[in-house]
Amino acid sequence: MDIATVLGFISKKADELKRVKLITGSSDAPLGYKNVKVSISGPVMRIKIEVKLSTGVYFIPLEIEYSEVQREGEL
Numbered sequence: 001m002d003i004a005t006v007l008g009f010i011s012k013k014a015d016e017l018k019r020v021k022l023i024t025g026s027s028d029a030p031l032g033y034k035n036v037k038v039s040i041s042g043p044v045m046r047i048k049i050e051v052k053l054s055t056g057v058y059f060i061p062l063e064i065e066y067s068e069v070q071r072e073g074e075l
Contacts, residue, residue, distance in 0.1 A: 001045070003038045010036060010049065017051075024054035 014033050017023045023032035029052050037048040 003040065006038045021054055023051050026052050
């Protein structure tokens, strides 16, 4: 996975959050988020982002599941 793919994923998710009115654009963050920083070092990816919430919800739990790539095939 590369940084461009991660940025595309973030953009898509932000669009979904804007559509359901959990985040909103502002003069300093028209997309509803800003200051995205992505770094990938070996097997570790770090993402930092500032999101503009439009609700009274100040904590949005993220559920992330990690698993190994699996491939099956026949010879």
